[in-house]
Amino acid sequence: MIPIRDTIPSRNYPVVNNALILVNIFFFIFQLIQGEALGQFVYTYGLVPAKFSSPFISFHFSMGEKLFSFVSYMFLHGGFFHLIANMWSLYIFGDNVEDHFGPVRYLGFYLLSGIGSGLFHLFLNVHSNIPTIGASGAIAGVMGAYFILYPGSKILTLIPIIIIPWFVEIPAFFFLGLWLLMQFINAAGSSALNSGIAWWAHIGGFLLGMFLLNFSPRIPGSGFTEKIRSVTTKKTTPRLQIIHPTGVGEDPHLYGTIVISPHEAVSGTAKLVNIPWGFYKRLYRIIIPPGINNGKTLRLKGMGRSISGKETGDLMLRILIS
DSSP, X not given: OEEEEESOOOSBOOHHHHHHHHHHHHHHHHHHTTGGGHXXXXXXXXXXXXXXXXXXXXXXXXXXXXXXXXXXXXXXXXXXXXXXXXXXXXXXXXXXXXXXXXHHHHHHHHHHHHHHHHHHHHHHSTTOOSOBOOSHHHHHHHHHHHHHHOTTOEEEEEEEETTEEXXXXXXXXXXXXXXXXXXXXXXXXXXXXXXXXXXXXXXXXXXXXXXXXXXXXXXXXOSHHHHHHHHHBOSSOOSEEEOOOEEOTTOOOEEXXXXXXXXXXXXXXXXXXXXXXXXXXXXXXXXXXXXOOTTOEEEXXXXXXXXXXXXXXXXXXXXXXX
């Protein structure tokens, strides 16, 4: 299953989430220019449990270097596809979680999830001499928070069936619950010493993300988040919206709702709306005039139902300003 996007748009621009993606890409490029020194670079800045358990190995690293590896390991990746998979998951789930926490708390949450994931891996593989790298543990924490915050969200998912791509919307609680179950199955059937994948770190990060989410309300706010949100709040709703219209009896008209922002209500806007009806999915460009009021209905001629003996109905779109 390959997640494509979720169905909940973020209310604010995810400045920290986007910055984390860029930082990960930067350090991946920095890895690539290490050349023959890449192995030593990964061993130094990756998370190696033996640095803490083996006196012979520990001797070569200062305490600062060993502790720093709990942060540095989550910004390194084992290859291009490893990076893309992690960053894509962060892109899909991170914006909404940042919406909930605010930029500053989200950054702290992300780093704590990654550090906690690393500790979980260390305790379960205390003698391992294999470097663990990747943002997977921190992103698992983000997914754990998303699991609690938005269980009713839908994840548009690509399921390849032989050579035929099948797109389906899967409830977030099912998608993420299945992902967590797969981590348990893989962890029980393999060892990080053999597979090279820290399955238990993924599980630890996911569970820690759920815990930190429930613990976060106890942390007093500083008011800084509100100041940042005054700048990062999105002034527009998604340009493409899916509208599920309803029809009543023999009434040829269809009825639906389109969501716009207060800024768009004042200035006017254009939207692309996807209207599934039966086996058809119709795409229209809708012009919303400036100065429109909440609850106003736009009448779109000829976009309703075609019922035998009656003229084709219209689509009645109610404006919801949110």
